[in-house]
Structures are given as structure tokens and as C-alpha cells.
Amino acid sequence: DxxxxxxxxxLVKRTGEKxxxxxxQDMDHENMFWYRQDPGLGLRLIYFSYDVKMKExxxxxxxxxxxxxxxxxxxxxLESASTNQTSMYLCASKAGTASSYEQYFGxxxxxxxx
Amino acid sequence: QQQVKQSPxxxxxxxxxxxxxxxxxxxxxxxxxxxxxxxxxxxxxLLIAIRPxxxxxKEGRFTISFNKSAKQFSLHIMDSQPGDSATYFxxxxxxxxxxxxxxxxxxxxxx
Numbered sequence: 001d002x003x004x005x006x007x008x009x010x011l012v013k014r015t016g017e018k019x020x021x022x023x024x025q026d027m028d029h030e031n032m033f034w035y036r037q038d039p040g041l042g043l044r045l046i047y048f049s050y051d052v053k054m055k056e057x058x059x060x061x062x063x064x065x066x067x068x069x070x071x072x073x074x075x076x077x078l079e080s081a082s083t084n085q086t087s088m089y090l091c092a093s094k095a096g097t098a099s100s101y102e103q104y105f106g107x108x109x110x111x112x113x114x
Numbered sequence: 115q116q117q118v119k120q121s122p123x124x125x126x127x128x129x130x131x132x133x134x135x136x137x138x139x140x141x142x143x144x145x146x147x148x149x150x151x152x153x154x155x156x157x158x159x160l161l162i163a164i165r166p167x168x169x170x171x172k173e174g175r176f177t178i179s180f181n182k183s184a185k186q187f188s189l190h191i192m193d194s195q196p197g198d199s200a201t202y203f204x205x206x207x208x209x210x211x212x213x214x215x216x217x218x219x220x221x222x223x224x225x
Contacts, residue, residue, distance in 0.1 A: 004157070033213075040123065042203060043158070043215040058212065090157055101146045103213060105157030 003027070004093050004106035012112045019078040021109050023091030030096030032074035033103065034058075034066065037088040049074055050096065081113045117141060118206050120216025127223050133191040135219045137204035140185065144206040144214075149178065149189045152201045152218075161202070162189070194223045 007022035025032065031050050035043040035058075045058030047066040055066050063085060067075045074093075078085055091106040120137045127133045139147075145166055150158035164171045164178040164187065171178045177190040191198055204216040 009155075035215075040217055042120070042217040043205075043213075045212055048212065092157075101163070101207060102148070102160055105150075105159065107155070107157045 004091055004104050006089075006091055006106040006109050008109050009107065010110050010112075012114065013078075013081050014114055015082060017078075017081050017113075019081050019111065019113075021076040021078075021089055021091075021111070023074045023076070023093075023106055024072050025074075025091075025093035025104070026072065027093065027095070027104070028071065029093040029104075030071070031094040032068065033092040033094070034064075034074065034076045035090045035092065036060070037090055037108070043090065046076065081111075083113050085111065086113045087111060117214035118204060118216045120204050120219060122219060123217065124220045125222070127194045127221065129194065129196060129223055129225050131194050131223075133189075133194045133198070133221055133223070135189045135202055135204070135221075136186065137188065137206075137216050138184075138186045139206045139214075141206070141208075141214075142185070143208050146207045147178070147180065147187050148205050148207075148213075149176075150203040150205065150215075152203065158203055191221075194221075196223045196225050199223050 004025045033048040034046040049055045049068040065077045089109045092103040094103045148163035149161045151161040152158040162176050175192045180187045202219045205213045207213045
């Protein structure tokens with residue numbers, strides 16, 4: 001079974017703090033993704049990575065950065081947290097083969113910025 | 115521009131009834147249409163998916179109907195059960211590309 005784990009289930013941070021969200025997958029997947037989930041807006045892609053040290057902006061990258069130093073680990077960084085970044089953050093991974101479409105999601109991190 | 119539009123936003127169904135959730139997409143290059151189920155406190159999990167070369171796919175009580183010409187697809191849950199109460203997301207993608215998700219439907223199945 002594919003397992004995607006996220007470092008924290010709940011986080012509370014103050015405005016202006018630097019925040020790190022960690023994601024680890026155990027299936028040797030090439031592709032990893034960070035989404036945020038907000039009511040009525042569905043899942044919106046922040047960043048994705050298709051290989052180590054490679055990254056691509058998603059639809060809402062502003063205020064975020066990412067790091068992928070190892071294949072199994074993909075980090076989302078909020079350089080200076082703001083209240084409008086209060087949200088549920090979901091990490092996902094996906095194999096890089098031509099026949100593999102399925103994304104596997106972690107349990108999510110609910111971040112509150114006060 | 116919203117690539118995938120999902121309706122309704124919420125749905126209440128009696129136990130044993132049929133739940134129907136609809137999605138419409140814009141990009142004709144999409145060739146993979148999954149539905150995800152998400153329970154509170156959990157990440158989304160793949161429920162069922164379809165490729166555009168078939169018009170229907172059934173897995174147990176869950177069926178996807180796909181209309182390529184209308185660029186629409188829908189999820190039907192037959193004999194809905196209280197345990198089906200969850201949020202459902204449709205999505206669309208093409209291989210090696212991003213997923214575009216609908217806004218979600220919160221389903222409540224009344225006992």
C-alpha cells in the first residue's frame with residue numbers, strides 16, 4: 001500500500017512566522033504535489049515536483065516555496081505566514097510512468113495562522 | 115478560469131436512495147476522470163475513475179457516466195448508505211499533467 005505521511009495534523013502559527021510542512025511517501029514515486037483545500041474551492045495546486053530538485057508552480061504559488069532534496073520528501077514552506085494562509089494542506093504523490101494516473105494523498109495538515 | 119465545475123455543493127439523500135453528482139470540464143485534452151471520496155480528518159482517496167474511451171464504469175454501488183460530446187461526467191451512488199456520507203471531488207487530468215479538481219460535494223445520507 002502506498003503511504004503518504006505529513007509531519008503534522010494540526011499546526012497553529014503566528015503571522016510572520018516561517019512555517020515548514022513536511023511530506024514523505026514510501027512508494028518511490030517521481031511526482032509529488034502540494035494542494036490547499038478550502039470550503040467551496042476544492043483542491044488548488046500550489047506546487048508540484050516531478051523529480052528531485054525539480055519544481056513547478058501550480059495555480060496559487062504566491063507566498064509559498066518548496067524543496068525536494070530527496071525523492072521521498074517534499075516540503076512546503078511559508079516564508080512569512082499570513083492569516084489568509086489558514087487552510088488544510090494536502091500532499092500527494094504519483095508514479096511517473098506513462099500508465100499511472102492515480103494520485104495518493106496524505107491525511108492533511110490543518111494550519112491556523114493567528 | 116475554472117477547468118472543472120462540480121454540482122451540487124451539498125446533497126441530502128435518504129438511505130437506499132440514489133446520489134448523483136455532476137461535473138463538467140473544458141479541456142478536451144483531459145483523458146482521465148477520477149472521483150475522490152474524503153471523510154472528515156482524512157485525505158481524499160480514489161473511489162473510481164474513467165477514461166474517455168468508455169461511457170460508463172461501474173464498481174459495486176458506484177458508477178461513473180461519461181458523456182464525451184457534452185464534456186460532462188457524473189457519479190451515481192446506488193442504494194446510498196449513511197457510511198457514504200463524505201465529501202466527493204471530481205477531477206480531470208491528462209497524463210504527465212496537473213489534476214484539476216471540482217469544488218466538492220458534501221453528501222449526507224440520512225438513516
